[in-house]
Amino acid sequence: MFSSKSVLISLSLLMALAGCGKGADTPQTESKTASASGSGTQCALESTKDGSPLLIKAVATDTPQAKEFLQTCINPYTKLYAGDAEAAKEGRKKFGYYSCTQCHGPNGDGQVAVSITDERWQYAKHVTDKGMFETIAGGSNGGMFAWHQQVANNPDMVNTDDILKIVAWLRTQYKGGGDTPWLN
Ligand code: HEC
Numbered sequence: 001m002f003s004s005k006s007v008l009i010s011l012s013l014l015m016a017l018a019g020c021g022k023g024a025d026t027p028q029t030e031s032k033t034a035s036a037s038g039s040g041t042q043c044a045l046e047s048t049k050d051g052s053p054l055l056i057k058a059v060a061t062d063t064p065q066a067k068e069f070l071q072t073c074i075n076p077y078t079k080l081y082a083g084d085a086e087a088a089k090e091g092r093k094k095f096g097y098y099s100c101t102q103c104h105g106p107n108g109d110g111q112v113a114v115s116i117t118d119e120r121w122q123y124a125k126h127v128t129d130k131g132m133f134e135t136i137a138g139g140s141n142g143g144m145f146a147w148h149q150q151v152a153n154n155p156d157m158v159n160t161d162d163i164l165k166i167v168a169w170l171r172t173q174y175k176g177g178g179d180t181p182w183l184n
Pocket residue numbers: 095098099100101102103104112113114115116117120121122123126132135136140141142143144145147158166
């Protein structure tokens with residue numbers, strides 16, 4: 001049996017090992033360790049419905065691009081598709097495959113539901129790929145379902161990679177003016 005004193009000692013030892021209260025240069029090393037051993041999700045996604053954490057994990061079948069996004073919040077397809085119309089067709093295909101077209105029209109310009117290709121965003125955060133991903137993956141209070149297979153708990157729904165491809169293609173369809181921060 002442990003005496004309460006030895007528990008206390010091992011607790012403070014543990015805390016020292018875990019690096020509690022160390023100097024300013026440690027967090028970097030800690031987050032590296034976390035990404036190597038953790039779930040592989042470092043990008044803190046938030047639900048568009050209520051701002052709560054949107055828990056999407058990297059899974060074994062994820063592409064390198066999906067893993068990169070879950071680490072960095074950056075969609076690697078956006079810049080690729082901006083310069084490669086042929087590659088962008090892949091995103092368009094997914095947009096049709098998952099019937100996004102039924103509400104948003106074949107080019108995302110709006111049909112039953114809002115246009116995704118003008119500068120009128122339903123939520124200000126849609127100027128970032130992270131924000132648009134959050135609405136597609138986790139749904140909204142204004143009529144968007146949660147499309148991500150982990151959120152919907154349904155393997156037939158959309159995976160991380162396909163949402164990223166759709167977002168990147170939608171960016172190539174943008175017809176509004178002003179800034180295009182997703183290309184920065
Ligand atoms: C049943 C109709 C319906 C379908 C199908 C649908 N959406 Fe939507 N979508 C909506 C509605 C309604 C909104 C507005 C939501 C809000 O304001 O909260 C919306 C909003 C959006 C937005 C934000 C647009 C903006 O201008 O800010 C994006 C992006 C989007 N949808 C992508 C998709 C994608 C990708 C799919 C397919 C995986 C899809 N939607 C399928 C109804 C639909």
